[in-house]
Amino acid sequence: MTDVKLSDVSGPYFGQYGGRFVPEALIAALEELEAEFRKAADDPEFVAELQRLHREYTGRPSPLTEVQRFAEHAGGTAGAVRVFLKREDLNHTGSHKINNVLGQALLVKRMGKKRLIAETGAGQHGVATATAAALMDLECVIYMGEEDTRRQALNVARMRLLGAEVVPVKIGSRTLKDAINEALRDWVANVESTHYLLGTVTGPHPFPEMVRQFHRIIGEEAREQILDRAGRLPDVVAACVGGGSNALGIFNAFLDDKGVDLCGFEAGGEGIDSGKHAARFSGGALGVLHGARSYLLQDDDGQTLPSHSVSAGLDYPSVGPAHAWLHDLGRATYEPVTDVEAMEAFHLLCRTEGIIPAIESAHALAGALRIGKTAAAEGRTGPDGEPLLILVNLSGRGDKDVATAARWFGLLDGAAGGVAAEELERQEGRG
Amino acid sequence: MSAVTEPATESRTSDLIDRLREQESRPALVGYLPVGFPTVDRSIEAIKTLIDHGVDIVELGIPYTDPVLDGPVVQQAAQAALDAGVRVRDVFRVLREVSDYAPHVPVLVMTYWNPVLKYGADAFARDLAAAGGAGLITPDLIPDEGPDWIAASTAYGLDRVFLVAPSSTPERLRRTVDATRGFVYAASLMGVTGVRAEVGSRAEQLVADTRAAGAVNVCVGLGVSTGAQVKEIGRFADGVIVGSALVRPLLSDGALGDAEWADRLTKLAEVTEDLAAGVRSARTTAPDAPAGATAVPGEAP
Numbered sequence A: 001m002t003d004v005k006l007s008d009v010s011g012p013y014f015g016q017y018g019g020r021f022v023p024e025a026l027i028a029a030l031e032e033l034e035a036e037f038r039k040a041a042d043d044p045e046f047v048a049e050l051q052r053l054h055r056e057y058t059g060r061p062s063p064l065t066e067v068q069r070f071a072e073h074a075g076g077t078a079g080a081v082r083v084f085l086k087r088e089d090l091n092h093t094g095s096h097k098i099n100n101v102l103g104q105a106l107l108v109k110r111m112g113k114k115r116l117i118a119e120t121g122a123g124q125h126g127v128a129t130a131t132a133a134a135l136m137d138l139e140c141v142i143y144m145g146e147e148d149t150r151r152q153a154l155n156v157a158r159m160r161l162l163g164a165e166v167v168p169v170k171i172g173s174r175t176l177k178d179a180i181n182e183a184l185r186d187w188v189a190n191v192e193s194t195h196y197l198l199g200t201v202t203g204p205h206p207f208p209e210m211v212r213q214f215h216r217i218i219g220e221e222a223r224e225q226i227l228d229r230a231g232r233l234p235d236v237v238a239a240c241v242g243g244g245s246n247a248l249g250i251f252n253a254f255l256d257d258k259g260v261d262l263c264g265f266e267a268g269g270e271g272i273d274s275g276k277h278a279a280r281f282s283g284g285a286l287g288v289l290h291g292a293r294s295y296l297l298q299d300d301d302g303q304t305l306p307s308h309s310v311s312a313g314l315d316y317p318s319v320g321p322a323h324a325w326l327h328d329l330g331r332a333t334y335e336p337v338t339d340v341e342a343m344e345a346f347h348l349l350c351r352t353e354g355i356i357p358a359i360e361s362a363h364a365l366a367g368a369l370r371i372g373k374t375a376a377a378e379g380r381t382g383p384d385g386e387p388l389l390i391l392v393n394l395s396g397r398g399d400k401d402v403a404t405a406a407r408w409f410g411l412l413d414g415a416a417g418g419v420a421a422e423e424l425e426r427q428e429g430r431g
Numbered sequence B: 001m002s003a004v005t006e007p008a009t010e011s012r013t014s015d016l017i018d019r020l021r022e023q024e025s026r027p028a029l030v031g032y033l034p035v036g037f038p039t040v041d042r043s044i045e046a047i048k049t050l051i052d053h054g055v056d057i058v059e060l061g062i063p064y065t066d067p068v069l070d071g072p073v074v075q076q077a078a079q080a081a082l083d084a085g086v087r088v089r090d091v092f093r094v095l096r097e098v099s100d101y102a103p104h105v106p107v108l109v110m111t112y113w114n115p116v117l118k119y120g121a122d123a124f125a126r127d128l129a130a131a132g133g134a135g136l137i138t139p140d141l142i143p144d145e146g147p148d149w150i151a152a153s154t155a156y157g158l159d160r161v162f163l164v165a166p167s168s169t170p171e172r173l174r175r176t177v178d179a180t181r182g183f184v185y186a187a188s189l190m191g192v193t194g195v196r197a198e199v200g201s202r203a204e205q206l207v208a209d210t211r212a213a214g215a216v217n218v219c220v221g222l223g224v225s226t227g228a229q230v231k232e233i234g235r236f237a238d239g240v241i242v243g244s245a246l247v248r249p250l251l252s253d254g255a256l257g258d259a260e261w262a263d264r265l266t267k268l269a270e271v272t273e274d275l276a277a278g279v280r281s282a283r284t285t286a287p288d289a290p291a292g293a294t295a296v297p298g299e300a301p
């Protein structure tokens, strides 16, 4: 292992994590998928076609934006901290999710399958999948927890506009994990005609490795861009971590740069002590869910505990196995960010930079603010007293979250005095 | 794990299936019910009902929050059991009571992997064996991921029932057959548990392929719900596994009074007897060649 770079470690295992904990019925399809993935990765035609789509359809490379006014709130004094945003929010469909979707959809074409299924939480992955299905003339069914179809109603309509069937999942906690259960059940029954286009770096091998591969472009672009703009590598890379795809995508290019701190931010929900969170590294333990061994929120019996977050995309009780491995190696750190902190950072970016982020991404922004403040308090700077350089993955845009934000901040006429956070909880039935 | 490291003890489950084939010329009926549904005590009564009315082997499910290989009927029952507060350790109490009641009936526990991982594979095997359990059926654990379970089940002389599916390649069939102890669970079709009008023709081929891969005992499950289906599958399988059709008569929207519960048990007994008649008539009309002797496709090892 000593000569394998961290960024190139392949599945099925990342340390003791990962694997294939799924029914035997799916193993043949996973083996076929892995073989096709490895062949495609070495096929110049596939690589060129994906690059073309990235450029002409998605709009890559996504820009790198320095946010000076926002950074002032992180450093205490102007210029103490420089914050750069990797603008995955400007991708077609509004998030990083499209990178993985286009890669897998091209594989599906090669495999000759005609039907795509996917799970979605925030709806971003579902929208990206419905988009690719429209583009490539594939049938598309999206499973979404009923709870999430309410929180992210706009994205439900988007998926339907794009021609996808959206199936609200009404069992269990009615969120992302239950949507994945339903998608897996569909896949077991229809595996010969259907590809399960899993949306993050979780699930059975080869998904964690394959989805990382399709997102590594985020970090590769960002590394070049920041070297070009700042003349050096960042001191810190920050990203939000749901399943972990945007975080792994940006971390990957820096994994072998020892001097770069990699910081993942999970949903702290209403706080770790409240039990209402999705902080797997603070409140989870070794477990198996949806095909992979990783950190898992579970009770003493190994039953999955419901997660909680104001952001549907981070509301998942497990996390990609590569993150569990990086956590244990000490190569990356993971901290919770509460709903309140995330919404403050969300608002701050709107007001200081004219950018409305996804609430998921706002967790990374809150993390950057925390890092900046801690650095200021401890007198930490970049090398030779230079400003501390923080690179944040802005994984998505916040259009889908405007209704939530409007209620959170009381922005709608007639909502006398605004709806307090507690009220929002009550309305969403999660109090 | 090779056969060499296997302790000399025989599998009670495969002994029973062998005996039924040799002495009664019939397949075994394997009946599934979840622990703690609708309550732990009532689940014990329901299991005793299965045994009294013709089930040969009991499959005791541990309710789990994320049962990806189960359809709506079993999901609903598992959720009801969890809502009623069932704990993993309740399975051991149920096992003890059932094995006191019917020591000759092998009881296999069907569980998704995470509850066992959390309990500890070795501790789980120890407590399962001590409570009289025969082994585990693991729907989301393939042998490749199961070295801990293979070691623990070997140490405690327990069965390990792995699944094969119509999509399994010959290589995977061999691998699974080699790792299995007790019987191989052949999924009759591509899909999750449930009640289906028809069970695919792929089951017969899969059983043949699984035998070609070296299996002695192959039981077929998923979707089987009537005596007629049991009879049809029983022509070629060593056992027929029924789940949702047994759970369904016990489902209800609210708590049942004692009289209503007694009615449900009566219904359960009727369903069980219909299925039991299926295994008992499966081979009487057509005295086929003994199982395993039919020509099967697939290359010789």
Ligand SMILES: Cc1ncc(COP(=O)(O)O)c(C=O)c1O
Pocket (backbone or CB within 6 Å): A095, A096, A121, A122, A123, A124, A125, A199, A200, A201, A240, A241, A242, A243, A244, A245, A246, A247, A312, A313, A314, A358, A360, A361, A395, A396, A397
């Ligand atoms: C904008 C955005 N960021 C982040 C996530 C979380 O996923 P992951 O951790 O895989 O990047 C989502 C998921 O829906 C998302 O929509």
